[in-house]
Amino acid sequence: MLNIRQVRKVFNAGTVNEKIALQEINLTMAPGDFITVIGSNGAGKSTLMNIISGGYLPDQGTIEIDGKNVTKLAEHQRAAFIGRVFQDPMAGTAPNMTIEENLAIAYARGHRRKLALGVNAKKRKIFQEQLALLDQGLENRLKTKVGFLSGGQRQALSLLMATFTQPKILLLDEHTAALDPKRAQLIVDLTVKIVEKNKLTTLMVTHNMEQALTMGNRLLMMHEGRIILDLPQEKKQQMTTKDLLQAFEQARGGEAFAEDRFILA
């Protein structure tokens, strides 16, 4: 579903601020793969997400999604087949628009010929059915402006909007990090439910080691622009957070994680 070959991304090339954010990255994801990505600060996790979404174009290498070479496609040209949820609950939704207006935008995004953004009875019914899956009572609040929702409810709505039209790839960029533990757990549960129900190919960045171990079927560790560990389900399901820290320290040649903002549980 995703095939990244020899991708390199350098910021401020040729200046004193030159930073190699991604170094010859290779990554293949099979349809339905759910990969968690963990790594030290500045390891290149967000850059990898942006390279996939089209936010940044690589300096070198190729990106294929569902067999199509998208390497040179701009972000808006990939939007129809990529869903993304950001860390900031404010980022994925428009606060001054109602829940149904936000959903209408997400609904139109996935259709080749842009449909009218209006909401008719048929669409409203679809929206209500989908919102009911979130278990937040939002199906009865279609006319509520999104700015009035809690952070957790906005993140649940962002998740629904990102997955509404069956994206080829779902990108989750620390999407529970800004929430309190109870709301974060709710979004974790919802993520697993939506990803499994729709069999979505998913890449999720997290600083929470427990999440990285328990969610998904594969775990990647990044460091200094490289993927330094790639653990399959059989390996990661036997590991504790302590084992994971040890494995990462080994992969980094014994260097400790003291400076990083890892959450162990």
Ligand SMILES: Nc1ncnc2c1ncn2[C@@H]1O[C@H](COP(=O)(O)OP(=O)(O)OP(=O)(O)O)[C@@H](O)[C@H]1O
């Ligand atoms: N737009 C940019 N301009 C210049 N440098 C950048 C830019 N974006 C990222 N970088 C640099 O590239 C490197 C990788 O950054 P990136 O944000 O991908 O790391 P990350 O793994 O997501 O880190 P964190 O966990 O701290 O968010 C860092 O050194 C960062 O400072």
